[in-house]
Amino acid sequence: MKKLLLLSLMSLLSVTPAMSATEKVIGATVGDFAELSRESLKPLLEKKGFKIRVVEFTDYVQPNIALAEGSLDLNIFQHKPYLDQFAKEKGLELTPVAQVPTAPLGIYPGKLKQLSEVKNGSTVAMPNDPTNLARALLILADLKWIELPAKFDPFKIAPKDIVKNPKNIKIVQLEAAQIPRATQDVDFAIINGNYVVSSGMSLTSKLMAEKSDAYVNWAVVRTKDLNSDFAKAVKEALNSKEFQTYAKNKFKGYKYPSSWK
Known part of the structure; x- marks a missing residue:
């Protein structure tokens, strides 16, 4: 014992x-x-x-x-x-x-279904809060749709800082949560991944995701x-x-x- x-x-x-x-x-x-x-x-x-x-x-x-x-x-x-x-x-x-x-920030189809369909004056919806707006502009720059300054703060860049806009892209700033519902009204939409998921959209339907791993x-x-x-x-x-x-x-x-x- x-x-x-x-x-x-x-x-x-x-x-x-x-x-x-x-x-x-x-x-x-x-x-x-x-x-x-x-x-x-x-x-x-x-x-x-x-x-x-x-x-x-x-x-x-x-x-x-x-x-x-x-x-x-x-x-x-x-x-x-x-x-x-x-x-x-x-x-x-x-x-x-x-x-x-x-879930990444990405660009999704709106009235236009492929990135190659972009045209002069295409409209792109994107978040209006400063951080996500800056991220969205970097996506447009990666697509060569706009040109940003050679030196800039990637977390604070804004539409006013765009150097060149050869395609005359029209930026439509909206509350991030509202953008999934606006896809029928714009040519393309840049949407936060969490709102893609919560709205019932598929992340795999994105046309391109942001490249940076910072987020x-x-x-x-x-x-x-x-x-x-x-x-x-x-x-x-x-x-x-x-x-x-x-x-x-x-x-x-x-x-x-x-x-x-």
Whole structure:
């Protein structure tokens, strides 16, 4: 009996730190990021011994505040330019740990169905908020439909900065969420991936996606926890073959982390 009790005690003492850790809370925005957190990341981390709870958010402010204040251990919803600006403005010490598949900004057909059909005076709907407007203009520049200055801030470029517009492209600025409904009224539409998905459109119907990887979203932790066992486990899980297989089957048409290439 004493030998049995001793063996039981030794077994308890041999449990790894991760197995005895307190619950870890992941915050993600409603939709694809909450889905990948719950469906794949959570079970992968639980296999490593962590107890995981996923909390959903509907805004882009509270997930960072909650993470900084300690009610979250990880959040998934933002690209690095947004994180950098938000953390600077709020004085938060947050650091990205691994990228996640992200629905890209892309140009979609409207009244015209192929990029080759562009004509003089074609109309292009695009988001009116400064960051996404700048991203949309870069797509037009990549298509050679407009020319931008040799030197410019890629996060702040605006229509007034266009150097040449040989096709006389007419830019129609709209609220990002409204653009999917405007496709019947313009020749082409540049739409954020999340609004493509939420509107019932297919990401695979895009004619071209933005080239930059700067807007692929990240899983983020508190800077002080960057080298923690949990952060390391998250990075390993999000780059694992198992997660990649899940993501490529689940999120077709998305931009994938550069580390997967």
